Amino acid sequence: MSGTTSTRRALISASGAGAALALVLSGRSGNAAQAFPEGQIPWAKRFFNLYANAEGVAEMRELPLPHPGAQPPYQLIRHPAARVTVGSIAPGFMYDWHVANQPNILIPIFGTLVVELRDGSHYEFGHGDVLFAEDCVGSGHRSGAGPEGQFGVSVQLDKSLCPAPGESNVDRLLPA
Numbered sequence: 001m002s003g004t005t006s007t008r009r010a011l012i013s014a015s016g017a018g019a020a021l022a023l024v025l026s027g028r029s030g031n032a033a034q035a036f037p038e039g040q041i042p043w044a045k046r047f048f049n050l051y052a053n054a055e056g057v058a059e060m061r062e063l064p065l066p067h068p069g070a071q072p073p074y075q076l077i078r079h080p081a082a083r084v085t086v087g088s089i090a091p092g093f094m095y096d097w098h099v100a101n102q103p104n105i106l107i108p109i110f111g112t113l114v115v116e117l118r119d120g121s122h123y124e125f126g127h128g129d130v131l132f133a134e135d136c137v138g139s140g141h142r143s144g145a146g147p148e149g150q151f152g153v154s155v156q157l158d159k160s161l162c163p164a165p166g167e168s169n170v171d172r173l174l175p176a
Contacts, residue, residue, distance in 0.1 A: 045128035054166030056138030058117050077105060077173045083156040094144030099135050105155040106131040112146030132170055136162030
């Protein structure tokens with residue numbers, strides 16, 4: 001692999017998480033420039049964290065969206081990406097029980113992303129939702145698509161960010 005290709009990949013990887021998040025959550029189409037909104041991040045509706053508790057059981061919590069006091073551009077998450085995947089899940093398809101192989105930022109664009117936990121709780125995510133999945137160990141979760149399917153972006157972070165059971169690295173991803 002040439003040095004230029006390697007450098008280009010490193011640059012794309014380093015900026016991938018922020019760029020994908022900004023593009024996907026903006027919900028804008030066309031080429032017309034629009035004024036940047038002020039206040040709470042308007043295109044992000046909800047922010048969730050999927051993690052393993054101290055016993056290794058997957059739990060979900062909703063986190064408050066940061067309300068930046070600084071001027072735009074706003075950043076919900078800023079961290080280099082290991083891989084960015086844009087793809088879809090067929091209508092009604094559910095993956096079997098699994099853990100996150102490495103931390104993932106999941107950003108649904110169209111349709112519904114479904115997550116089920118072993119305690120029977122069921123979560124649905126759509127456009128404007130952000131899910132940070134970091135249950136790298138333990139009992140895991142099931143995930144899939146609602147009846148209309150799901151199209152979205154998965155931003156994988158480095159495996160070294162997998163936390164120990166009962167811990168979370170979500171605070172390390174939020175901009176200072």
